[in-house]
């Protein structure tokens with residue numbers, strides 16, 4: 001049974017044009033005028049865009065003595081409701097655990113996914129087994145490895161471990177990701193603040209100022225450069241991290257930066273809210289920043305020095321957040337955002353003139369599909385691509401509220417925000433998953449998307465590193481100091 005999406009304006013990262021799209025099974029098979037199919041989806045007055053890809057989510061993540069509350073079913077349903085047709089989660093081995101054992105656990109967890117998904121693999125410790133298993137992980141379609149420079153005593157890896165892992169990534173044609181915050185400084189700041197009686201959620205932000213992030217971002221850039229590997233910095237939240245990325249790129253380094261929709265639209269005043277729950281619900285790392293930092297992130301998206309907008313969706317219930325009453329370091333870090341990423345970015349980006357529609361598509365879908373080496377299967381409107389599509393109605397509006405959200409938690413960090421621009425239809429590999437406010441998703445239809453190693457950027461970088469590698473100068477005896 002075929003479907004035709006009719007009467008809309010196609011918007012890709014490069015082009016805006018009028019055409020219909022014919023979908024057969026799970027693929028786009030034709031793009032053109034006056035197409036017909038068994039079923040017609042009316043896109044009149046809408047923009048038809050590649051489905052969103054969120055490259056940074058934590059579904060059912062074991063973290064800080066608990067698990068994030070949304071699993072693959074509610075998490076991917078939330079994504080689809082907001083126009084996101086694929087998520088990339090983090091497979092997270094316990095320090096010392098086999099990567100392959102952790103992968104088997106994640107494969108189980110993702111069984112009820114409503115949309116396609118992929119994984120990054122986290123490197124939470126370093127030993128010979130991890131070194132060896134990284135190659136098998138790459139063979140199984142995971143070409144990205146995440147490193148936490150924060151969370152000392154839990155997930156954090158040290159510089160020597162990171163350098164070893166980055167070198168291994170270079171050899172395997174994979175790319176390292178980093179959570180860039182100086183974990184040693186954060187841990188000391190946390191203890192100091194607690195000792196001074198600063199135990200509320202606002203102290204979370206004081207313990208992780210922008211300098212702590214900027215230093216770590218610069219350090220990661222240097223280590224990636226030494227290892228000869230591209231680098232992706234997740235949740236870049238401030239000018240200091242952006243500056244590190246911008247400067248590296250100006251020097252020709254292959255460094256990518258990802259701000260979150262939360263950091264673009266919510267600021268640090270949230271932590272000074274007199275309501276403890278309100279402030280604690282917004283505790284995430286890095287924390288929200290002030291307006292100057294937000295302006296820097298928007299400028300990065302506009303100028304191309306930042307490439308991707310993600311969510312780091314890692315949702316905890318009110319009860320879980322209250323683990324930290326009396327000690328902010330015990331508040332589970334993370335917020336939701338999957339359902340709201342695209343409507344919020346459209347409202348605060350496209351509708352304000354900060355982003356063009358084509359830039360919106362680039363930063364929500366196409367850029368990350370290219371960076372993660374799954375373009376044009378994902379992130380494109382082309383014949384042969386997966387029919388992951390969103391029919392975007394620029395006039396549909398709603399007020400965000402937890403009462404009608406797909407996430408299982410009881411609050412929403414964007415509560416009360418009015419968004420204009422929402423999906424009319426969301427298609428995941430040809431299936432209509434969302435029709436206006438009606439959810440038609442089916443748990444379990446999502447598939448794992450494997451991603452090959454050696455994307456073009458890795459090939460180019462390893463070629464350059466080979467040409468510029470240190471080479472011994474063979475000197476004749478007559479050119480050596482006498483008597484040596």
Ligand SMILES: NC(=O)NCCC(=O)O
Pocket residue numbers: 058179283284285286312314333334335
């Ligand atoms: N970001 C956050 O606070 N929680 C999720 C884990 C991480 O990415 O740091």
Ligand SMILES: [Zn+2]
Pocket residue numbers: 179234235285286
């Ligand atoms: Zn992180």
